[in-house]
Amino acid sequence: MKQLPIDYAAVFDALPSAVLLLTPDLAIVDVNAAYLDVSGREKDRIIGRHLFEVFPDNPGDPTATGVRNLAASLKRVADTGIRDSMALQRYDVEASEGSGVFEERYWSPVNSPVLGPDGQVAFIVHRVEEVTALIRARSGRVGSGDQRLMEAELYSRARELQEVNERLRQAHAREREVALALQDAMLPAPSPAGRHGVAVRYQPAVGSLNVCGDWYDIAALAGDRMAVSVGDVVGHGLAAAGVMGQLRSALSAAVRVADGPAQALEVLGLYARSVDGAETASAVQAVIDWATHTITYxxxxxxxxxxxxxxGRVEFLDAATDPPLGARPEHVSRPQASVSFGDGAALVLYTDGLVERRHEDIDTGLRRLAGSLTRHREADAEHLADTLLAELLPPGGNTDDTALVITRL
Structure with a gap:
């Protein structure tokens, strides 16, 4: 069957649900016919304007929360790139703009992100179903007193749902604080290993709790050597933090007695099989030897x-890559490789939050990292770490944790 061309603008306008298309800063980009119908507005009078300029709260109702609740939901979508379904809302609408006459209305909103080529939120789809019409349809079979009671009950339930949502958000915020404190305890700022300083950064993901999945470790070894490692546990939150702490501690101990990073990762892989949640966790370890000017990884x-x-040349150390921890059903020795370095070089270990983006090949992120490193090759470790985060992470924050360790060699 021949593929017919699709007029997506016509499809958008014909949607039965009322839909607004917004920018992340809440400017109205487009609106369909159903939305114009339920809102009583004209398209050319609202396009390009801020959402809450067109639809403000009822100034005559000191308890009005429509703008505050909707703004919070839209901000969550813009920050996290995750769809947000809101509780039933009372949001009065001005009969005609500038009239000062507000009509009591009830809505069921859903806000969804539209991602751009870079994986970031480019637009927000604000879809609403008006519940007020359903109430009025039912009220035709009951008396006016019953109608008022029904509307009062609906409003009361809507406010209760809003209060529950607010308590849940507060609980998530407290849980995030606990997780961040746990992260600080498990991932302390490193002290200099011998005479060599290291710059580390940990950038938690945006969202409710998305922290503590990634980790790093620095260990001083015998001779003028140092082991540097980073890892990534699948998932987020307190459970991932507990797994992260176990893996980090195990690898830190293993590298002190193992014959190189490959053997240390073999030990860690065997250990990961006995830890719930450690399946398919990833890790990389490099041992820097200043006496021989080599990195073994x-x-x-x-x-x-x-x-x-x-x-300024950037070399990605990919000659000793193996599956994630605990991925193989049977034990197999892991590969190991070495590379030479010159004075003034820098070794950069990181987790995937620094380079991976939705709908983008990882090679694009690696090229972006290499370009930034080349441009700032003269910077010291601390400034280089700050610059990489500033240039490579999205302005609104990332949806994945990011750990970064930089050692000037």
């Missing part, structure tokens, strides 16, 4: 470390 399903050479 091994990776368990993790993005490759980046070696920034003094001349």
């Amino acid at each position: 091994s990776s368990a399903g993790h993005p490759p470390p980046a070696l920034l050479h003094p001349d």
Whole structure:
């Protein structure tokens, strides 16, 4: 069957549900016929204007919360890129703009993100179903007193749902604070390993609790050597934080007695099989030897470390890559590789939040990282870490945790 061309603008306008298309800063980009019908507005008078300029709260109702609740939902969608279904809302609408006469209305809103090519929120679809019409349809079979009671009950239930949602948001905020405190305890700022300083950064994801999935570790070894590692536990929150802490501690102990990073990751992989939630966690470890000017490394399903050479060339260390921890049913020795470095080079270990974006090939993110490293090759470790986060993470925050460790060699 031949594929017919689709006029998506016509489809949007014909949708039976009332729909607004907004920018992340809540400017109205488009509106369909159903929305114009229920709102009583003309399209050319609202396009390009701010949502709450067109639809303000009823100034005659000191308890009005429509703008506040809707603004909070839209901000969550813009920040997280996750759809948000709101509780039933009372949101009065001015009969005609500027009239000062507000009509009591009830709505069931759903706000959904539209992602751009970079994986970030480009637009927000604000869809509403008006419940007021259903109430009025039912009220034709009851007396006016019963209608008022029914409307009062509906409004009371709507306010109760709003209060429940607010308590849930507060509980999530408290849980996030606990997780962040746990992260600080498990991922302390590193002290210099011997005479070598290291810059580390941990950027939690935006959203309710999305923290503590990623980790890093720095360990001073015998001789003029240092082990640097990062890892990523699947999932977020307190459960992921507990798994992260166990894996980090186990690898930190293993590298002190193992014969190189490959053997240390073998031990960690065996240990991961006994830890619930550690399945398919990834990790990479590099041992830096200043006496021989070599880096020995091994990776368990993790993005490759980046070696920034003094001349600005970036080399991704991908010659010793293996599946994630605990992924194989039977034990197999992990690969290990070595590379030389010159004075003034920098080793960069990171988790996938720094380079991966939705709907984008990871090679694009790696090229973006390499370009930033080359441009700022003269920066010290601390400034380089800040610059990478500023240039590579989305302005509104990322939906995945990001750990970053930079060592100037």
